[in-house]
Amino acid sequence: MKNLLIAIITLAFTITFTSCEKETSLTPNPLYNQTLSQPQSFQADIDSSTYIFNITTSVESSGLLNLEGVKGNYKIVVVTSSLTPGVYKTIDNGLNNVSIYINNGVMGIYSSAFVPVPDMEVKINSFDAINRTITGSFSGLVQDISTKDTIRISNGIFTNVKVLKGPDVNLGKMTAKIDGTPFESYFCVQTSASYNGFEISQIDGSSTGVNKSLKLLFDDKIKTGTFNIDGFDISAQYYANLSSNQDPFKDIYDGISGSIVVSKVDTVAKIVEGTFNFEALNIDSDTVKVTDGKFEAVIQ
Incomplete structure (x- = not known):
């Protein structure tokens, strides 16, 4: 079950994070129903x-x-x-x-x-x-x-x-600060898959095109609570400006510490809400800090 997430994240560390902020509700999205x-x-x-x-x-x-x-x-x-x-x-x-x-x-x-x-x-x-x-x-x-x-x-x-598209449908939203620079996604969706009899879930917030994205991964079905990023059951990633003109390894940052708070899971409206913060590291040991993260993900 853990093969997917163990392979995606190569470094792991855990800290405690306890703050929780109430998120605004999104309208139900008929696209996913x-x-x-x-x-x-x-x-x-x-x-x-x-x-x-x-x-x-x-x-x-x-x-x-x-x-x-x-x-x-x-x-x-x-x-x-x-x-x-x-x-x-x-x-x-x-x-x-x-x-x-x-x-x-x-x-x-x-x-x-x-x-x-x-x-x-x-x-x-x-x-x-x-x-x-x-x-x-x-x-x-x-x-x-x-x-x-x-x-x-x-x-x-x-x-x-x-195929998802805005603004005629609700694509969800993810915001954060990456080393203090504001990040806002074009879409934010929660997808799941069955793997060896278990459910793996991912919350994906990507900017326009495919250049930047933040991903939160759960080695289980998503439920409310506070989850420490450990690189195994709970993981996070930052993809920064992947392009053929750069070394792509340097543009993938794996979460080494932090946490995710899932404050709401609404299976009727198909919405998952929460907050997150994490520090991440790339292959050259460069770090980024992702702070003030919020997501209002539409369940696909």
Whole structure:
């Protein structure tokens, strides 16, 4: 059960945090209460092994589609510059890329943007504007920026994946200060997956596009209470400006201390509210302090 979170977080420390602030309630979001006419799926063959991703988030922001899936130690992110049906090729400016984040004790980040002669192709087959679901495929080569190792992705398929968009729907909200600089998410959602018979939950707040995000991870079903960040059962991460022009390892900060307070879980309105603070460390031992964190996450 703990393999996912143990692999994601490599450093752990615990402190006590007791403050709790009452959060304002969000209106129920009908987007998450709809029953899809056909089941949603997201999968790909990675070096000939098939992965069916079970934590799936898809957001449209400023014209970009950001589709993210998690399966065990693998996270895959597909980005296109449009939802319009068509074929999109990788270009090295943050658009039309496919990236894989692999956590097997040592973090590996592979992206089609790192390949000298990119051959990644993302195809949007259809977009249902009424139900806001998207179907398509992708395939091509991704490369680790540091080791230059490559991975072939084939038979990438996403079917009837729900696409979130504001302001017509409630996408939730996350705010914080990162080393004193204000952070505000474009969306904040709580997703869950079954792993070895247990439920793993994640609260994800990302800024416009895919450049910055804060993630809170629980190795259990989310419930109210105060939870110390230990890197195993309770984890936190800060992703800072990941791009092909920088060393991505330096832009991933793992929480080493802090806590999360879940003040409200409303399964009817599909809302989770709370606060958080944590200190995080990257591969070069640079630190950031995330303070005054608040989340009003919509349960997906």
